[in-house]
Amino acid sequence: MKCEEIAELLPDYLQQGLQGERKNIVERHLESCVECREVAGLWKQLALIPDEQPSPAGRARFDAMLQAYQAGQGSGVVTRRTTDKGTSIWSVFQWLRSPVGAVAWSIALVALGTYLGLQLGGAKSNSQDLAAMHTELTSMRQMVALSMLQQQSASQRLEGVTWTRREEHLDPQVLSALMHTLRYDQSVDVRLAALDALSRHAGQPQVKKTVLDALQEQQSPLMQVALIDQLVEWRDAEAAPGLEKLRKLPNLNPTVRQRADWAISKLN
Amino acid sequence: MLQVRDGAGEMLGVLFERYHAPLYNFYAKLTGDRALSEDLVQEVFLRILRHRQTFRDGTPFRAWIYQIARNARIDHFRKSRPQVPFEPEMAPAVAPGDPAQQQQESELLHRAMMELPEEKRELLVLCRFQELPYEDVARLVGCGVATVKVRIHRAMQELRQIFHQLQAAPASSAQRAAAQNFPPRRMT
The missing domain is CATH 1.10.10.10 (Winged helix-like DNA-binding domain superfamily/Winged helix DNA-binding domain)
Known part of the structure; x- marks a missing residue:
């Protein structure tokens, strides 16, 4: 049997999931094929990499977090020891080598070029030039965000959502893409991130409407709970009829129904 | 987990005992960064607390907790992209003998x-x-x-x-x- 055919059986063999004749086929192949035998050998060797032991301080941190959460201080409890590490100049340099860093680097170069060009060209007014440069940069950043929101990979779309958070005022096209992401993205994580990003733009009437519409469309309980929480945070009294409609859905997750009831009581 | 979902917060401690080492190893082997792995494990349990209401009866808990763990890692790297490069000092200690x-x-x-x-x-x-x-x-x-x-x-x-x-x-x-x-x- 050829390696390509064994490739279909080998992963099951590695996880001890093959029996009888299929197992014999793989074992016969391994006897004659060095490459596949090496793969099987490496799989076994991986078990020799020992497990790491978490530090005993982890339990104390967990207990503190649990106590704080139960005391109603859930957010902001988990301290991040790693944040100060991120400020190392080497970390910044590493970041510049990543795809997003490369885009940021390009934008910085364009900005520098524009600035130098304006200076050397004897521009009329510095403040006007700087404003123009700022507008151009904003527009470029939004273009990057828009492009990333349309990527195949969920993690890239997540990065796209993150880019939108850098701007206080979003271009209508980016805002529209973000709202589309909230409603239709395949990944629940990306949809949740989009909701988070949109929460800062409650002043835009179409944002609240989109969130309300999404509430009726989303099937994931995680999403439904997040949307309900957002509406309560906005104290959007107009959401009450939508919540009533949601809670009457026959197949609604009981937890979501409970959350909707809680939200209705909060909003009324 | 069902008890945690229904409000028995102390039961989360039992889950922590059972899962914090495997989760820590999941992160440590993925990122090669011990401090970050510790932080992410804490984040997972905080998320369990926050989202416990979304756990549905009959859902395999291990798959659910690893879903949370993956999301926590994605979110972390979304916020701070640089990854710690692997260095020999970060190789785990091999068992003596x-x-x-x-x-x-x-x-x-x-x-x-x-x-x-x-x-x-x-x-x-x-x-x-x-x-x-x-x-x-x-x-x-x-x-x-x-x-x-x-x-x-x-x-x-x-x-x-x-x-x-x-x-x-x-x-x-x-x-x-x-x-x-x-x-x-x-x-x-």
Whole structure:
């Protein structure tokens, strides 16, 4: 049997999931094929990499977090020891080598070029030039965000959502893409991130409407709970009829129904 | 978990005892960063608390907790993209008493793992170290079981190639880092 055919059986063999004749086929192949035998050998060797032991301080941190959460201080409890590490100049340099860093680097170069060009060209007014440069940069950043929101990979779309958070005022096209992401993205994580990003733009009437519409469309309980929480945070009294409609859905997750009831009581 | 969901917060402590070491290892093998792994484990349990109401009866808990763990990691790297490069100092301590060659191979293999692309490394960590069935992994990463098996096969092939390259040229990554003007980092 050829390696390509064994490739279909080998992963099951590695996880001890093959029996009888299929197992014999793989074992016969391994006897004659060095490459596949090496793969099987490496799989076994991986078990020799020992497990790491978490530090005993982890339990104390967990207990503190649990106590704080139960005391109603859930957010902001988990301290991040790693944040100060991120400020190392080497970390910044590493970041510049990543795809997003490369885009940021390009934008910085364009900005520098524009600035130098304006200076050397004897521009009329510095403040006007700087404003123009700022507008151009904003527009470029939004273009990057828009492009990333349309990527195949969920993690890239997540990065796209993150880019939108850098701007206080979003271009209508980016805002529209973000709202589309909230409603239709395949990944629940990306949809949740989009909701988070949109929460800062409650002043835009179409944002609240989109969130309300999404509430009726989303099937994931995680999403439904997040949307309900957002509406309560906005104290959007107009959401009450939508919540009533949601809670009457026959197949609604009981937890979501409970959350909707809680939200209705909060909003009324 | 059902008790945690229904409000018995102290039951979360039981879950913590059972899952914090496997989760820590999941992160440590993925990121090679102990401090970050500790932080992410705490984040997972905070998220369990926050989202416990969304846990549905009959859902496999292990798959659910790893879904949360993956999301926490994605969110973390979304916020701070730079990843800690693998350094020899970050290789796990090999159990005492291991023969020298075995220790060397184990370190080399660990280094090869860290040089795999992230998504392939994650698959191997989930299937080999966390011993999740292919069905659970398929659900986690959002593809079919057959696709997971194909990806595992490819990941193992690539691991074999990297392992061979490292065996042929066992320059330490510290040396390679120096060549690239990167200072070697130590695990904290």
